[in-house]
Amino acid sequence: MNNRLLAKSQLSPSKHLFNALNLGFRSTAWVLVAIIALAPLFGVVIGLWPTAELDSTAISHFLTYNGLAYSVLSTLLLSLVAPLIALYIAFMVYSQYRFNQRWQSLEKRLAPLLSLPHLAVALGLVYLFSSGGMLWSALWGLIGQTAPEWLGLPRKSMLTMILAISIKEVPFFLLIFSAIGRQLAIKQWLLQGRALGYSESASWWLIVFPVVLKQSRLAVLAAMAYTLSVLDISLLVGPNIPELYAVVLYNWQTGFTPDEQAFAFLGNLLLIAMLGVLIACIYIHEQWVTNRLAILAVMANPLNIARVSQIFTAWLGFFSLLTLAILATFLLWSLGWNTQSAFTAPDWSTTLWQDEWFFMQGPLLNSLHIAFLSSILGVGVTLLALELQRYNKRYLPDYLWLLAILLPQLSMVYGWQILHTSSNASYHSSWIILSHVPFTFAYSYLVLRGPFQSINRHYELVAASFGYSPWQRWWNVRFMLLRPALLSAFAIAFSVSIAQYIPTLMIGAGRVSTITTEAVAIASGNEQNITAVYILVQAALPFIIFLVASILAQRTRGSVDAEHQ
Numbered sequence: 001m002n003n004r005l006l007a008k009s010q011l012s013p014s015k016h017l018f019n020a021l022n023l024g025f026r027s028t029a030w031v032l033v034a035i036i037a038l039a040p041l042f043g044v045v046i047g048l049w050p051t052a053e054l055d056s057t058a059i060s061h062f063l064t065y066n067g068l069a070y071s072v073l074s075t076l077l078l079s080l081v082a083p084l085i086a087l088y089i090a091f092m093v094y095s096q097y098r099f100n101q102r103w104q105s106l107e108k109r110l111a112p113l114l115s116l117p118h119l120a121v122a123l124g125l126v127y128l129f130s131s132g133g134m135l136w137s138a139l140w141g142l143i144g145q146t147a148p149e150w151l152g153l154p155r156k157s158m159l160t161m162i163l164a165i166s167i168k169e170v171p172f173f174l175l176i177f178s179a180i181g182r183q184l185a186i187k188q189w190l191l192q193g194r195a196l197g198y199s200e201s202a203s204w205w206l207i208v209f210p211v212v213l214k215q216s217r218l219a220v221l222a223a224m225a226y227t228l229s230v231l232d233i234s235l236l237v238g239p240n241i242p243e244l245y246a247v248v249l250y251n252w253q254t255g256f257t258p259d260e261q262a263f264a265f266l267g268n269l270l271l272i273a274m275l276g277v278l279i280a281c282i283y284i285h286e287q288w289v290t291n292r293l294a295i296l297a298v299m300a301n302p303l304n305i306a307r308v309s310q311i312f313t314a315w316l317g318f319f320s321l322l323t324l325a326i327l328a329t330f331l332l333w334s335l336g337w338n339t340q341s342a343f344t345a346p347d348w349s350t351t352l353w354q355d356e357w358f359f360m361q362g363p364l365l366n367s368l369h370i371a372f373l374s375s376i377l378g379v380g381v382t383l384l385a386l387e388l389q390r391y392n393k394r395y396l397p398d399y400l401w402l403l404a405i406l407l408p409q410l411s412m413v414y415g416w417q418i419l420h421t422s423s424n425a426s427y428h429s430s431w432i433i434l435s436h437v438p439f440t441f442a443y444s445y446l447v448l449r450g451p452f453q454s455i456n457r458h459y460e461l462v463a464a465s466f467g468y469s470p471w472q473r474w475w476n477v478r479f480m481l482l483r484p485a486l487l488s489a490f491a492i493a494f495s496v497s498i499a500q501y502i503p504t505l506m507i508g509a510g511r512v513s514t515i516t517t518e519a520v521a522i523a524s525g526n527e528q529n530i531t532a533v534y535i536l537v538q539a540a541l542p543f544i545i546f547l548v549a550s551i552l553a554q555r556t557r558g559s560v561d562a563e564h565q
Helices: 002-009 013-047 056-063 068-097 102-115 118-129 134-141 158-181 186-195 200-215 217-229 232-237 245-253 258-299 304-334 351-392 409-422 429-454 457-465 470-499 502-508 515-523 528-554
Strands: none
Touching (some): 013 351, 013 409, 013 429, 068 102, 068 158, 068 304, 102 304, 118 134, 118 158, 118 304, 134 304, 158 200, 158 217, 200 258, 217 245, 217 409, 232 245, 258 409, 351 470, 351 528, 429 470, 429 502, 457 470, 470 515, 515 528
């Protein structure tokens, strides 16, 4: 001990200075990372601070608000059912694709499928399958008739919301299952199941699913939290009477009267309580499924869901076809197609694109620079967070880093808005960029954590033996091995930023328009052709980034897929 103290006391002044600077840098980095990671929690706490006086009368009026009970119950039902449907479909797809030749094809397409915004999927289903949509209009047009109103998908209903969110969340759960599957000995478990007399499909459900379900809690919570407070598609395809709770709460939050401010505070409390109910439902569902599967395993009863799983061998083709159909529908609408026109080329024109280009340039440039900068910052802070944890040789729980996608957006952004307004800050795009960073950070962390932890330290030890400095080892070895994952993380973060509606609207107060805010504003009217133009642009931006990222990743020699190390 004395020798160690003596050695430390004999360090040169330059070495002391280097150690002090190193400690100062790490401390500053931890503060920066903590601010970004905990900003959502900070926003929720501020949003739960009453901005108006509360009394028993205000609470009584809130509890007896017209349609509140039905709005809350329908939102809870939507937030519970849609993610669980997506979870089960994703697992059925995963079980059918994981150990066959199509798995690599599915993994390559996951990121581009994720890039399609929720808004595009929701409106695409309406434009395609509603009574006035392209599919039924075209079929009935062949016999010279108009499709009846009762036919097809309702334009605004709970069914439309459930279908849109369920379909869109399947690729997200597949991405999660792909990461979880690399850490599990699934192939050995399936062999053990076969040895016990179970079929392969039954073994997936009896052995693999309980483990995957337990490790997917945060992913399920993220999907439920998103559905709980999603605003844009609730406004456009959600039911009108009564409205979903996100729409009701947003109207209170943007109100100016004392009653509305009191309702906003109480509404935030109720929203957090609803999130607590959903968390309890996750554990109840998990326990029920585990017990039910255990009983079926002991009783050797046939699993009907295992038979249903075989249907999803064609899921990749179906989802790809649906995506192309949605994009084709928007394209045809933007070229002048309508329910009264036939599919004749002379009726199509690019005039609408030319007319809208003048109005679109500002929102487009805003979207690009907000998404680019927030994505760069999100990926950079993610790398910093992972490096700090690696230096400490201890990784913190994931939920601390994923708060932005585990908490309801309306609550956290409302708190940020209160802080932004009280500080008399300007309505500039820089504030919107900062409001997007927690979300781009959370999704980047979700993508990068696995590849970062999977890097074989042997490569860096070999580089050290050749005399590489720590910085040279990081740049020439670790960074190069991470480059494909970094490109994917940037592309996903970019698509997340492009699709952000609540932070852009509330922090910018409507003064900084983006492609998404303009699309929602136009879609609220009856200009379906113009809406199609903006939705196509919104969908095209992330797709282009994913395409560029995939091309650059293919040129990178390094790979950090733990399965091949």
